Amino acid sequence: MNIDYLRLFVRVAHLSNITKAGAEFGLSSTVASTHLSKLEASLNVRLLHRTTRKVTLTDEGTILFHQAEDIISAIDHAKSTVGGGVPKPIGTLRVTAPSSFGRKHLMPYLNEFMAKYPDLVVEFHLSDSIVDVIEGGFDIAIRDAPLKSSSLVAKKLAVDKRIICASPQYLKTHGTPLTPEALKAHQCINLFGNEHWVFQGKQENIHVKTSGSFKTNDGEAVLKACINGLGVAMTATWIAHEELSKSSIVQILEDYPLVHDAAIWAVYPSTKLLAPKVRAFIDHFAGCYGDPPYWDKLLQGTLREL
Secondary structure, three states: OOHHHHHHHHHHHHHOOHHHHHHHOOOOHHHHHHHHHHHHHHHOOOOEEEOOOOEEEOHHHHHHHHHHHHHHHHHHHHHHHHOOOOOOOOEEEEEEEOHHHHHHHHHHHHHHHHHHOOOEEEEEEEOOOOOOOOOOOOOEEEEOOOOOOOOEEEEEEEEOOEEEEEOHHHHHHHOOOOOHHHHHHOOEEEEOOOOEEEEEOOOOEEEEEOOOOOEEOOHHHHHHHHHOOOOEEEEEHHHHHHHHHOOOOEEEOOOOOEOOOOEEEEEEEOOOOOOHHHHHHHHHHHHHHOOOOHHHHHHHHHHHHO
């Protein structure tokens, strides 16, 4: 397989235009088209649907595209290693992340990341659905749930601290629960499947099956419902730190911390060489968040005062 043809193919896939991609390599559209035909012939598959207006990938082309940048990155890494250089992050970095976390804690640091690595093209897929990293062709997935697949590797970016909160309005009307067991008499706002809360007691863990009249599949909706006085909620400090600092909601049951080992993870396929672009992403964003993460540092003084 000719690596130069493969590089051209990747640019065509990004631009959906052979002429524009060829120009980036100093090639005429005719020569670029010939190179792509040779790549298809070497693989004995059709990679592109070509019309006079646009170029699209075939199913085989899509499969190759999802692997091509890793192949190119591996070759560039090997060249740099042999030559004594430091491999640069290049190509397209495809990241999937929860919508709320992506908006709050990825986007604010994206400008700095892209300025540091100008040869990267970054694609964010923000969704609260758990997508298949390998099938979706993603380089990295941001997760706030334990790793279940042995085909993936997880690197911790930050601790995901969970606390119990309610709005001042709700507590004024319904009273403040002073023990975990007291939650059984309160409206509790939950994500689907997260009704079982476990607290650290003085002697042993305290298990409480909570209930309430409102459930949702969205963490921001849980927070909004809590702010609006619909009940008591378990929330992550990364999503609620601004509302906590403004006292729109307040932490309760501080003497009974939740038992959990949640964290924010950067997950990537174990079968892939850890490409420079993946390492660059992990190092950059872990450095942005800190240990403890900045959102918890901002709350330390606030929570002590409440």
